Amino acid sequence: xxxxxxxxxKKIILLREISSLIMLLVVVLVFFAISPLFLSQxxxxxxxxxxxxxxxxxxxxxxxxxxxxxxxxxxxxxxFCPIMMTMFVTWGFPPLLSVIIALLMxxxxxxxxxxxxxxxxxxxxxxxxxxxxxWRGAVLLITGGWPPPFPAEMSTxxxxxxxGILRASIFWYGAITVLLWFVLERTDFGNWIFATGGNxxxxxxxxxxxxxxxxxxxxxxxLLAGFAGxxxxxxxxxxxxSMGTGLEMDAIAATVIGGTALSGGVGTVIGTVxxxxxxxxxxxxxxxxxxxxxxxxxxxxxxxxxAVILNSFVRERAKxxxx
Amino acid sequence: xGEDRYLVEMKNIHKWFSGVCALRxxxxxxxxxxxxxxxxxxxxxxxxxxxILSGFYPPDEGKIFFEGKEKHFSSPREVxxxxxxxxxxxxxxxxxxxxxxxxFMGRELTRLKVGSVGYxxxxxxxxxxxxxxxxxxxxxxxxxxxxxxxxxxxxxGVAIARAMYFKSKLVILxxxxxNLSVKESQKVLEFIQELKKQGISSIFISHxxxxxxxxxxxxxxxxxxxKIGDFRKEETSIEEITKLMVLP
Ligand SMILES: Nc1ncnc2c1ncn2[C@@H]1O[C@H](COP(=O)(O)OP(=O)(O)OP(=O)(O)O)[C@@H](O)[C@H]1O
Ligand SMILES: [Mg+2]
Numbered sequence: 001x002x003x004x005x006x007x008x009x010k011k012i013i014l015l016r017e018i019s020s021l022i023m024l025l026v027v028v029l030v031f032f033a034i035s036p037l038f039l040s041q042x043x044x045x046x047x048x049x050x051x052x053x054x055x056x057x058x059x060x061x062x063x064x065x066x067x068x069x070x071x072x073x074x075x076x077x078x079x080f081c082p083i084m085m086t087m088f089v090t091w092g093f094p095p096l097l098s099v100i101i102a103l104l105m106x107x108x109x110x111x112x113x114x115x116x117x118x119x120x121x122x123x124x125x126x127x128x129x130x131x132x133x134x135w136r137g138a139v140l141l142i143t144g145g146w147p148p149p150f151p152a153e154m155s156t157x158x159x160x161x162x163x164g165i166l167r168a169s170i171f172w173y174g175a176i177t178v179l180l181w182f183v184l185e186r187t188d189f190g191n192w193i194f195a196t197g198g199n200x201x202x203x204x205x206x207x208x209x210x211x212x213x214x215x216x217x218x219x220x221x222x223l224l225a226g227f228a229g230x231x232x233x234x235x236x237x238x239x240x241x242s243m244g245t246g247l248e249m250d251a252i253a254a255t256v257i258g259g260t261a262l263s264g265g266v267g268t269v270i271g272t273v274x275x276x277x278x279x280x281x282x283x284x285x286x287x288x289x290x291x292x293x294x295x296x297x298x299x300x301x302x303x304x305x306x307a308v309i310l311n312s313f314v315r316e317r318a319k320x321x322x323x
Numbered sequence: 324x325g326e327d328r329y330l331v332e333m334k335n336i337h338k339w340f341s342g343v344c345a346l347r348x349x350x351x352x353x354x355x356x357x358x359x360x361x362x363x364x365x366x367x368x369x370x371x372x373x374x375i376l377s378g379f380y381p382p383d384e385g386k387i388f389f390e391g392k393e394k395h396f397s398s399p400r401e402v403x404x405x406x407x408x409x410x411x412x413x414x415x416x417x418x419x420x421x422x423x424x425x426x427f428m429g430r431e432l433t434r435l436k437v438g439s440v441g442y443x444x445x446x447x448x449x450x451x452x453x454x455x456x457x458x459x460x461x462x463x464x465x466x467x468x469x470x471x472x473x474x475x476x477x478x479x480g481v482a483i484a485r486a487m488y489f490k491s492k493l494v495i496l497x498x499x500x501x502n503l504s505v506k507e508s509q510k511v512l513e514f515i516q517e518l519k520k521q522g523i524s525s526i527f528i529s530h531x532x533x534x535x536x537x538x539x540x541x542x543x544x545x546x547x548x549x550k551i552g553d554f555r556k557e558e559t560s561i562e563e564i565t566k567l568m569v570l571p
Contacts, residue, residue: 188431188441191420195428198417205377205409206429207400265419 013317016259017271019310023257023303024278031285038288045165047277047284052173053232055276057247058254059180060224062272064217065255066184068197068264069124071113071218073131074225074251078244080135081106081226082233083143089151098151103226109135110222114215124218132248143241156234169231176224181269193217198265253300254279257307278303327391330355330493330524331376331407336385338371338548345371347548348385353493353524358515360539361528364568367545369528373495376526377409378402403429406492408485410499415482416470423452423466426485455488456481459514476507483514487521494518494525500534512538532568536561544568 012018031038057074064071081102088098113131117124161168184190195203196210203210225244233239256262257278258271282299286292329352338346346368353359361369375382378396387394389405396402399409416425432448433441452466461480463473470478479499486494496515500508515538518525529535535542542559544552544567552567 183440186443186445188433188443189439191424191428191431191443194420194424195417198419202411202415202417203428205379205399205403205411205415207398207403208429209400261419265417 013314016266016268016311017274019307019314020257020259020271020274020278023307023310024274024281027278027281027285031281031289034289038285041165043284043288047280048170049167049235050284051276051280052169053228053235054247054250054254054280055173055273056176056228056231057225057244058251058258058272058276059176059269060221061248061251062255062258062260062267062269063180063184063193064214064221065252065260065262066197066264066267067193067214067217068200069117069214069218070128070252071110071221071225072125072128072248073109073113073135074221075244075247076132076135076139077106077109077222077225078229078232078247079139079239079241080109081229082239082243083139083148083241085230085233086148086151086239087142089154090148095151095154099230102230103223106226107219107223109226110219111215113222114218117218118211118214136245139241145241147238147240150233150237150239154234156237159231160234167235169235172231177269177273184269189213189216194265196264250279250300253304257303259307259311275307328354329388330357330390332388333372333376333382334386334388336372336375336382336387338368338375338380338383345548346375346382349545349548349550351543351550353526354540355524356519356522357524357540358519358538359524359526360535360542361526361545362530362532362535362542362564362568363545365530366547368548369545370497372545373409373497373526373528376402377407377495400429406490407495408489408491408493409495409497410479410482410486411497416478418471419469421467422456422463422470422473422481423448425470425481426452426455426466426488430489451488455484458487459484459517474507475503476510479503479511480514483511483518487518487523491523494523495528496525497528498530499527500529500531508534532561532564536564546570 028039037043057078061071061074084105085098085102088101089095093101109131113124113128116122117127157168159168159172184193192203192208192213195206195208196213200210229244232243254275255267255272256275258268258273258275260267260271279300282303283296286295286299332352334350336346336349336351349368349372351372361372363369374380376387378399378401381396387396394405417428420428427448431441432444432451434444435442449466456463459480461477461484463477470481473481483494499511503511512534515525515527527535527539536556540556542552542554542556542564543550544564546568552564554564
């Protein structure tokens with residue numbers, strides 16, 4: 001009986017998501033203690049409204065990071081996709097077709113990141129740092145720095161329509177989370193992702209096409225960033241060329257807080273969801289308790305470092321528990 | 324044509340690396356169910372030779388025959404499909420993955436396939452991985468333990484169990500006893516003999532002649548990219564090979 005309990009406890013402690021989950025709970029409780037408004041229905045609705053945009057980007061970053069690569073260009077792609085969508089509508093394309101073309105283009109940007117990184121064998125940090133600057137510049141060039149008018153004929157209900165206090169975007173976020181969790185944990189492709197990021201030479205020796213695995217994840221990551229950008233532009237009914245600036249840092253933060261290893265091969269989808277919530281909750285909570293918004297960066301910085309320390313500390317402890 | 328009595332035959336293999344000549348005209352063959360020991364000093368070209376055989380890179384010159392037919396290997400994947408499995412000391416496993424996932428890495432058992440993505444049949448993989456481990460008499464707690472938590476010898480055991488489970492015809496072991504204790508090395512030698520019992524050929528690379536000699540049927544000596552000795556075990560002795568290896 002007692003032994004069974006210890007085993008269950010050990011399992012919980014060994015969960016990769018555990019340190020981020022504890023941090024999230026603590027942060028929520030602290031904000032709630034300072035201002036009960038924080039957990040009011042209205043405020044929870046606000047958090048759920050803004051979470052999918054960062055959350056979906058972070059999921060893509062997570063998949064790619066587990067396979068051993070980075071994407072710093074997600075923030076720029078986040079703006080690129082809705083801007084292209086708007087431009088296509090302006091040029092007379094039907095709205096739905098414009099959305100599809102814009103999404104295909106973002107996938108192409110991911111493919112380009114993958115192609116350059118893998119063919120020339122350079123770090124994706126460099127490739128996507130370049131891509132980040134290039135696509136942000138492209139967006140500014142295309143728009144001349146002015147936000148193009150959001151197409152009035154675009155029906156935004158499918159992505160951001162209201163269902164009671166919720167928006168459709170949270171369901172998209174949920175569906176994508178479940179899908180990616182399934183792919184990562186329950187399919188052979190997921191196994192290849194872990195193997196590729198965990199030890200590329202051995203994955204290759206075992207016949208896994210590691211380039212294909214990475215390439216696919218580059219495309220997926222970019223596609224999700226573009227999709228999240230669409231959600232934001234639909235929600236705000238604007239397309240700003242500056243959208244998503246700095247988003248790559250928040251996405252990487254969410255991923256790392258959630259227990260994904262920067263070096264690849266280790267990570268979970270659920271951890272990243274928790275990480276994204278933590279970031280958005282801190283962001284929102286500071287507003288609710290009327291703290292100056294400058295604190296946001298400070299707290300996210302602390303959260304990243306703390307999460308990684310907790311992670312390795314808890315694992316070391318848990319290992320000793322065994323004997 | 325290659326000769327039928329060999330499972331694998333490599334003829335006149337040359338390989339250059341940016342001006343360095345790693346292999347210069349090496350002939351190398353492995354018979355059916357034979358254990359071949361491959362020895363030689365650091366940088367002699369042992370790893371290069373078996374990397375060519377496992378499809379990591381093509382030879383710059385020379386031919387490879389497998390079961391009598393000439394082959395042009397273009398990827399490790401293709402070579403593995405033929406039944407040639409390579410086990411590297413460091414690269415055989417992904418440490419942060421479970422034993423089960425390592426055993427089935429790249430050859431997962433799946434139930435349902437959508438496009439090129441398959442739904443993992445986890446219960447069957449659990450069962451089969453335990454069976455595979457019993458094949459080498461390796462008793463581990465659970466197929467879900469991380470490989471990270473295994474000793475070096477146990478890792479070699481899992482890798483060998485994997486090769487057996489997938490009915491490989493040739494298993495290549497590059498320094499499998501490196502960094503292992505005496506007892507663990509002994510265990511690895513037993514694994515290799517188990518392979519032979521099942522009719523599987525193997526190539527055993529090591530610096531340690533005292534590991535290779537007792538289990539090998541034949542011993543090949545490389546030096547500076549050339550083959551300088553190829554003996555059946557009965558025809559030679561540890562002393563003779565040692566003398567050959569230390570000669571300048
Ligand atoms: N990828 C490579 N690029 C350049 N040179 C290489 C490469 N691989 C091997 N070499 C060179 O080829 C020669 C043979 O190397 P190889 O690794 O085959 O030796 P080895 O017999 O396996 O040695 P060891 O016992 O130390 O493992 C060495 O001079 C090495 O420096
Ligand atoms: Mg070597």
